[in-house]
Amino acid sequence: MEQKNAPKLVIRRLPVYLRILDNLISNDVEIVSSRELSDETGFTAEQIRKDLAFFGAFGTRGTGYNTSFLREKILKIIGLDEHTNIVIVGAGHLGIALTRYNITKNPYVNVVAVFDVDPHIIGEKIIDVEVMHISRLKEIAKRHAVKVALLTVPSEQAPIAASEIANSGISVILNFSLSKLHVPDSVYVRNADLSIELQSLIYYANSK
Amino acid sequence: MEQKNAPKLVIRRLPVYLRILDNLISNDVEIVSSRELSDETGFTAEQIRKDLAFFGAFGTRGTGYNTSFLREKILKIIGLDEHTNIVIVGAGHLGIALTRYNITKNPYVNVVAVFDVDPHIIGEKIIDVEVMHISRLKEIAKRHAVKVALLTVPSEQAPIAASEIANSGISVILNFSLSKLHVPDSVYVRNADLSIELQSLIYYANSK
DNA sequence: ATTTTATTGGAAATTAGTGTAACATTTGTT
DNA sequence: AACAAATGTTACACTAATTTCCAATAAAAT
Incomplete structure (x- = not known):
């Protein structure tokens, strides 16, 4: 799917992001920043941005990440987009x-x-x-x-x-x-x- | 207990070695080589030797590791020697x-x-x-x-x-x-x- | 006794991953 | 138009982890 193999540790963090996005979406939060994700996960904001950027540009500069859009992308990366x-x-x-x-x-x-x-x-x-x-x-x-x-x-x-x-x-x-x-x-x-x-x-x- | 902090992944592998040693001991096996441990665990023999050498020299060259002795050492390292x-x-x-x-x-x-x-x-x-x-x-x-x-x-x-x-x-x-x-x-x-x-x-x- | 073989242990080289910083770029707001 | 906020990208140092190499040692074989 991607050129380079994703680091194992990145793959282990993706489901963590996914869960937080699920929570945010069910609370009708539409935008989230890497800083906020950092507060929730304990990983640094820079690391989160790098993790996501590894697979593509999913955020919008100046704003943050659209929760639903990012969720779809992560689902697709992991392969959970189909049950x-x-x-x-x-x-x-x-x-x-x-x-x-x-x-x-x-x-x-x-x-x-x-x-x-x-x-x-x-x-x-x-x-x-x-x-x-x-x-x-x-x-x-x-x-x-x-x-x-x-x-x-x-x-x-x-x-x-x-x-x-x-x-x-x-x-x-x-x-x-x-x-x-x-x-x-x-x-x-x-x-x-x-x-x-x-x-x-x-x-x-x-x-x- | 030790000068340097043991790498996390080494700590995660120690219980794996411990379990195999338990099995070997209950089958009255007294000596095991890093090669045999490798076959059981899937980790490379070199890695196993290095993991153990981190905490001290527990084996005897040319022979291998005494199962009971190594078990005691690992128990002590993890802190399982007392319940x-x-x-x-x-x-x-x-x-x-x-x-x-x-x-x-x-x-x-x-x-x-x-x-x-x-x-x-x-x-x-x-x-x-x-x-x-x-x-x-x-x-x-x-x-x-x-x-x-x-x-x-x-x-x-x-x-x-x-x-x-x-x-x-x-x-x-x-x-x-x-x-x-x-x-x-x-x-x-x-x-x-x-x-x-x-x-x-x-x-x-x-x-x- | 000597040679061979098996095996550990340690040093060194290499690779992978993280943390930090800087900054250009884009977007939204005032 | 200017400003603030946030991403994405690059670079680099640092640490963690793995792999490679080989000397040292012990046992077995000759």
């Missing part, structure tokens, strides 16, 4: 939390279904999303062109679930389990490991 | 998931209690951890010298909960809500924002 279909594999507490969270708070991502193996919960609904048996994963993934799976099963079951996901044609896994996943190169895995997050935090807690 | 007491504020699905997860999988961190305001769940137990009313937070935090709180309440309630946490003497918050927390400077907040993680992931999913 992204995802599935959640693992209907435990974490899977349920993520499902509800996405449905209620994340307007850009659509949870198509939640998968599990426990017969007691199959057929239940989490808000309006059905819990299905994992054997239906491939069928559903194909039908809805699912790109991303959130993996929230217990670590012991993660390798099997991961190979089912890979087999269904899904190419990106956000792995919440502790297990290292061995999948074909065509599948991109990002680990979102909450206990690692916590442990690295404790380092800073102790050095205060 | 760290934490609390979880918010007994929803995410709070319950994190509580169970820590109790069963994270031997270094001790969840003292879970707090909420919903009278229906107060007094219940999550495995062996009691759910208490938030009004008891200060008392419990003082008694158990709690350093860290995981904040898992809905975003609307996050600011109030955060000020209760700050008021209880806890100095580090891992914030899972979407809300930006305004707390005194003495409190360190780290945002663990799952939807931002997901959105930045989608950028990479689309650029494949």
Whole structure:
């Protein structure tokens, strides 16, 4: 899409801007300056301008950024301008939390279904999303062109679930389990490991 | 503890090494090379050696690293050599998931209690951890010298909960809500924002 | 005992990213 | 027309992080 690869850290900041824009728009704010974004995010105004300028000139000099326009641009950059279909594999507490969270708070991502193996919960609904048996994963993934799976099963079951996901044609896994996943190169895995997050935090807690 | 500040990214990788060492030790593996750690983690062997060498010379040349010795060293560096007491504020699905997860999988961190305001769940137990009313937070935090709180309440309630946490003497918050927390400077907040993680992931999913 | 092989650890070079500043440019307002 | 406000662009220093290279060391093989 762009000539140069965007720095990873820039990509991580874009969703932060997006959220603030959503807030501003719902409060009928039409214009925002990099200074105001700085106050909200904690990043410096210069950095915010540079981040945005990396992808193009989205602001108007002397005025600031049009919130709706900037929001559209960021959506397009991230690739959220069309709804992204995802599935959640693992209907435990974490899977349920993520499902509800996405449905209620994340307007850009659509949870198509939640998968599990426990017969007691199959057929239940989490808000309006059905819990299905994992054997239906491939069928559903194909039908809805699912790109991303959130993996929230217990670590012991993660390798099997991961190979089912890979087999269904899904190419990106956000792995919440502790297990290292061995999948074909065509599948991109990002680990979102909450206990690692916590442990690295404790380092800073102790050095205060 | 050390002369220079350790790079943040090194600190984030240490828990990864720790987990692998735990696995190796439970399989009675006594020696591991940076090459083998590389295979497990995906980081390069050179980087792993450099990460560890930052804190001292823990390996023996020609051989590798003694797993138990290295584990002890890393625990000491992070500050996990003595158990760290934490609390979880918010007994929803995410709070319950994190509580169970820590109790069963994270031997270094001790969840003292879970707090909420919903009278229906107060007094219940999550495995062996009691759910208490938030009004008891200060008392419990003082008694158990709690350093860290995981904040898992809905975003609307996050600011109030955060000020209760700050008021209880806890100095580090891992914030899972979407809300930006305004707390005194003495409190360190780290945002663990799952939807931002997901959105930045989608950028990479689309650029494949 | 000597050579070979495996491996760490440290120095140096390189790359990536951030912070700061300066300033031309554009827009809106008075 | 003049002024104020804000972006976008460039330059540069600084810091963080990674990669590369190789000497030093230890164990294994001959």
